[in-house]
Amino acid sequence: MNAFTRPLSRWCGLSVLTLSLFTLAGCGQEKQGPPQARVPEVSYITISPQKLLLAKELSGRTSAFRVAEIRPRVNGLIQKRLFTEGGDVTEGQMLYQIDPAPFEADLANAEAALAEAQAKLPSVQAKAQRYGKLLTSESLSQQDYDDAASAHDQLKATITALQAKVATARINLGYTKVTAPISGRIGKSSVTDGALVAAYQTVALATIQQLDPIYVDVTQSSAELLRLKERREKGLINPDQKNQNAANLIMENGKPYALEGIFQFRDVTVDPSTGSVILRLIFPNPQAEILPGMFVRAIIKEGVNDEAILVSQQGVSRDTKGNPYALVVNAENKAEMRQLTLDRAIGNQWLVVAGLAPGDRVIVEGLQMLRPGTEVKATPVDQGQTAQADARTPKSGEGEK
Known part of the structure; x- marks a missing residue:
């Protein structure tokens, strides 16, 4: 072997050795096989029925308890106006003196x-x-x-x-002595001293409104009335004897009104243009905080659901058609889909009418990319966090689906 052939044979030997090592490494990888899939970890809450006072929030406007438009009963000349515009007057108080x-x-x-x-x-x-x-x-x-x-x-x-x-x-x-027929707050005067007035004229001299108590007229759809009647007939809602006619008020600034009102009556006619009926409530108004014409929201007690099922909103999803559903952990520790029928939102929870039962474990965390039938590793949600969420949730059911 000459000097030229010795380096070449050394190079060939190294190449064969390197190829053998790559071959052995490849064989080792083929023997290991694909990695095993990781079991998804989820957190759940256990459904437990509870007693719930249901309420409906309705919007409307306020109106005076009594309104009296002051008009003269005889022709004559106004000698003097005897009241302060915007002030309070009492029944029988003299307002104008006609000559x-x-x-x-x-x-x-x-x-x-x-x-x-x-x-x-x-x-x-x-x-x-x-x-x-x-x-x-x-x-x-x-x-x-x-x-x-x-x-x-x-x-x-x-x-x-x-x-x-x-x-x-x-x-x-x-x-000739024009007096106040009712007690209340009087508005501006349409005439001044020296004005000539006619008996029973069209334009009122002034208007008195009794503000304590005050009416609150809200509207409710006739369809909702029928649903409420159906729930009561089925026993889903029982009348609350203690708070049956009680109502609360939320002012225009979003703050609750301090005093509680009562439900007076429901109108017997449905407005054909809106499909709704008027509900009249009465609220005490000793400080005249509520003025006629204000836009307010009233919370009306509907009844008590003794076996209400509430589920956190983060545990409810919707399919492509917008239908609500939830994933629960079944006895085999697999995710199972449940189609839900929801009534309304109550704070950060949904009131469920159908689809869940007491004892169901509803998944609220780990829902990303989770499919029905997938085996999961389930752990209950921390009870402290659940208690804090419940504390933030109103005790009465308000709002709609």
Whole structure:
């Protein structure tokens, strides 16, 4: 072997050795096989029924308990306005003074005419009585007696008419003092001193509104009324005797009103344009915090669900059609799909009507890419976190599906 062939044979030997090592490494990898799939870890909550007071939040507007539009009952000139605009007035308080002079004169004339007629009555009455006695002795004609009796009756009728005229004049004189028919808060005046007003005119002089208590009129769909009736008939909701007619209020700024109101009545007619009915509530309003025309939200108690099933909203998903479902851990520790029927949202939870049962383990964590039928490693959610979530959840059911 010459000097040229020795390096070449050394290089060939190294190549064969390297190829052998790669071959052995490849054989070792083929013997190991594919890695085993990791079992997904999930966390669940156990469904436990609970007693729940259900309520419905409805929007509406406020209106005054009583409204009185002040109008004059006689024609005349306003002498003086006797109230402060925007202030409180009491029933019977004098608001306006209409010039009474013409009405005082009418009353004086009517009283004078009545006095004149009453002064003539004794003479005419005595004459009629004398003619009656003379008629029996045949010393007086029947016609003379009839004339005297007729004059007496006519004078009595005149006195009655004049008495009515006096009463009318006295009433009209009283109408010159325009008083408040109800107690409440009065608005701005449409007239000033010196204005000429007409009896029962179209434009009111002012308006008084009684604000304590105050009405709250809210609307509820007729379909919701039918659903509520169906739930009660099926026993899903039982009337709450203690809070059956109670209601709460949320003001325009989102803050709850301190005082509790009561449900008064539900209208008997459905509005065809909206498909809803009006519910009237009454709330005490001693500080006049609620003003007529405010937009508010009322929380009305519907009843009590003794076996309510609540599930965290993070445990409810929706399919491509928008139908809600949940994944539960079955007895074989596999994820199982349950189609749900939801009633409404209550805080951070859903009220479930159908699809879950007490004792079901609903998966709330680890839902990403989890498919039904997949074996899972399930652990319960930390009870401390659950208690904190429950504390943040309202005790009464509010809101809609």
